[in-house]
Amino acid sequence: MSALTAEVIGQRTRAAFPQVQPLATENGRPFLQVAPGDLQQVLRFLCSERDLRFDTLMDLTGYDLLKYPMVPPSDAIVVVYLLWSHVHRHKTTVKVLAPRADCRVPTASSIWPAALYFEREVWDLLGVHFEGHPSQKRIMSPDDWTGHPLRKDYLYPVDYHGVPHLRDGQHFEHVPARPGIPAVAPAPKKSTP
Amino acid sequence: MTIEATTPSGERMTLNMGPHHPATHGVLRIVVETDGEVVETCTPDHGYLHRSIEKIGECVEWPLFVPYTDRVDYVCAMNANLAYCIAAEQLLNTSPTTAVTVPQRAECIRVLVAELNRISSHLIAVGAMAMDVGAYTPFLHGIAQREHVNDIFERLCGQRLTYNYVTIGGVAFDLYENAAEQITAFLDAFEPEMVRFNKLITTNTIFRDRCAGVAVVSRDEAIAWGLVGPNLRGSGVDFDLRRDEPYGIYGKLGVRVPVGQAFAGRHGVVGDCYDRYLVRLLEIQESVRLCREVLKILPPPAAKAADPVGGWQADVTKVIKRPPKGEVHCRTEAPRGEMGYFLVSDGTKVPWRVRVRTGSFSAAGIFHKVMRGAFLADVVAIIGSFDVVVPEIDR
Numbered sequence: 386m387s388a389l390t391a392e393v394i395g396q397r398t399r400a401a402f403p404q405v406q407p408l409a410t411e412n413g414r415p416f417l418q419v420a421p422g423d424l425q426q427v428l429r430f431l432c433s434e435r436d437l438r439f440d441t442l443m444d445l446t447g448y449d450l451l452k453y454p455m456v457p458p459s460d461a462i463v464v465v466y467l468l469w470s471h472v473h474r475h476k477t478t479v480k481v482l483a484p485r486a487d488c489r490v491p492t493a494s495s496i497w498p499a500a501l502y503f504e505r506e507v508w509d510l511l512g513v514h515f516e517g518h519p520s521q522k523r524i525m526s527p528d529d530w531t532g533h534p535l536r537k538d539y540l541y542p543v544d545y546h547g548v549p550h551l552r553d554g555q556h557f558e559h560v561p562a563r564p565g566i567p568a569v570a571p572a573p574k575k576s577t578p
Numbered sequence: 579m580t581i582e583a584t585t586p587s588g589e590r591m592t593l594n595m596g597p598h599h600p601a602t603h604g605v606l607r608i609v610v611e612t613d614g615e616v617v618e619t620c621t622p623d624h625g626y627l628h629r630s631i632e633k634i635g636e637c638v639e640w641p642l643f644v645p646y647t648d649r650v651d652y653v654c655a656m657n658a659n660l661a662y663c664i665a666a667e668q669l670l671n672t673s674p675t676t677a678v679t680v681p682q683r684a685e686c687i688r689v690l691v692a693e694l695n696r697i698s699s700h701l702i703a704v705g706a707m708a709m710d711v712g713a714y715t716p717f718l719h720g721i722a723q724r725e726h727v728n729d730i731f732e733r734l735c736g737q738r739l740t741y742n743y744v745t746i747g748g749v750a751f752d753l754y755e756n757a758a759e760q761i762t763a764f765l766d767a768f769e770p771e772m773v774r775f776n777k778l779i780t781t782n783t784i785f786r787d788r789c790a791g792v793a794v795v796s797r798d799e800a801i802a803w804g805l806v807g808p809n810l811r812g813s814g815v816d817f818d819l820r821r822d823e824p825y826g827i828y829g830k831l832g833v834r835v836p837v838g839q840a841f842a843g844r845h846g847v848v849g850d851c852y853d854r855y856l857v858r859l860l861e862i863q864e865s866v867r868l869c870r871e872v873l874k875i876l877p878p879p880a881a882k883a884a885d886p887v888g889g890w891q892a893d894v895t896k897v898i899k900r901p902p903k904g905e906v907h908c909r910t911e912a913p914r915g916e917m918g919y920f921l922v923s924d925g926t927k928v929p930w931r932v933r934v935r936t937g938s939f940s941a942a943g944i945f946h947k948v949m950r951g952a953f954l955a956d957v958v959a960i961i962g963s964f965d966v967v968v969p970e971i972d973r
Binding site: 410411412413414440441442443444446448449453454465467471474478497498499501502506510523524525526527534535 | 624625628630632633636669672673801802803804815817822902903904905906907909916918920922924925930931933935939940942943947972973
């Protein structure tokens with residue numbers, strides 16, 4: 386058991402996959418950026434290699450980069466894999482950018498079965514399709530829900546099966562508007578008696 | 579030819595448990611397909627309690643999200659508050675201009691309330707599990723003790739279930755006047771009560787045999803399926819974030835970690851329902867010890883709230899409006915296991931992304947696997963042994 390630093394983990398991965406980029410966030414949190422095509426191989430490598438042995442998927446989540454203040458601006462969906470090794474007691478973060486137009490990422494459920502549920506959640510809330518997932522369906526929202534709520538351009542639906550979400554004259558005004566993103570849903574249709 | 583209960587009959591029946599079922603601890607729906615008494619497939623159906631907490635996180639300011647964390651897990655709301663607040667503090671501490679130092683007294687109070695809440699949460703878990711397998715009385719004993727914890731919390735912050743007590747930078751109020759005496763009195767009375775509780779149910783042969791060897795999750799399975807907390811330790815993995823990745827003052831306290839060891843005896847297997855049950859009971863004992871330790875090292879109160887030693891709330895009103903840009907992942911040990919917050923900040927007063935990873939979510943993920951081949955009557959015992967709280971799954 387020997388915990389490796391983020392730097393060494395980055396070097397080890399880069400030695401096997403030169404296309405992997407060890408980067409850091411604005412506040413200095415290191416992560417490995419992987420292209421969707423290499424993802425499964427890199428994750429398998431991180432999981433099976435003796436001195437890395439990331440046997441646990443701590444968390445699998447994501448967020449939308451649309452209008453995130455960064456240079457250059459991006460509209461991709463970031464999928465974040467937070468890995469932990471119970472053997473060596475070290476951790477790492479893997480990120481993959483899924484293009485908004487073709488939001489597909491290979492599944493990690495063949496490596497860690499824990500990903501089965503996490504990927505369903507990310508599909509439900511962020512609309513990332515995990516290729517190879519045995520039952521890619523919504524987990525929290527109803528099956529016939531439209532849209533993926535955690536996307537920054539998500540518009541609140543006016544009603545669900547005829548049940549209005551807003552009372553007459555009510556708006557989603559409490560939602561803080563971010564520049565360039567409409568926060569308020571279209572005004573509810575007046576129901577005709 | 580011998581006919582056993584597990585011999586397949588070929589006759590299939592589909593049973594719908596929940597969403598309103600007394601043993602599903604909230605609104606969890608499970609569709610079970612059975613062959614005679616044996617479960618063939620189990621399909622959990624989630625979302626009945628989905629309140630879009632992560633979406634709300636992107637719409638409210640950093641400190642205003644704390645009350646919502648209560649609702650992530652209302653059985654241990656103190657721990658849920660704590661997890662978010664520690665993550666937010668870690669984010670602030672990534673830049674020297676916004677760094678926050680939580681006063682020592684506040685750190686002690688946080689551990690104190692978190693451990694008291696762990697006691698009450700585990701009492702619900704073990705009591706409800708006993709109730710699910712047919713022993714009603716232990717549940718009442720557990721609930722009666724939990725009331726005392728709720729009384730303490732009520733005097734502390736005015737609430738009995740959703741506290742909104744831990745804040746970014748400390749805690750909302752200092753301890754009330756004779757809190758230490760009242761907590762000590764509770765712990766003194768609680769320990770003999772637990773002996774009675776154990777006599778009543780833990781050493782009960784029927785209960786033990788009922789749980790022994792049921793729904794065994796091996797060590798490797800528990801790790802691969804991402805189980806956390808008591809469910810992971812029940813499978814024999816010696817891992818507790820309070821000891822192995824200490825936050826707050828846990829590093830000074832020396833947390834002792836109970837691990838599943840086939841406690842049920844002859845028929846017991848490491849990682850069965852009984853191990854998960856007993857690990858929780860042993861954790862209650864450990865929490866009692868931690869509460870006493872914390873009361874010993876609690877610094878005396880200071881006049882000012884922001885006093886670095888005797889204060890209870892560091893001043894974060896300015897820095898929280900301009901947190902550093904970037905992200906942070908912070909995990910803490912809640913009663914249902916790792917509660918991990920992944921926060922992304924774009925440098926404004928509203929978070930870009932708030933992600934909660936909870937223990938019940940991963941526990942629910944393994945249901946369909948452990949239920950296969952179990953007896954129908956054991957389904958409720960299995961749900962009880964994993965101690966899932968539905969708001970944590972659905973959020």
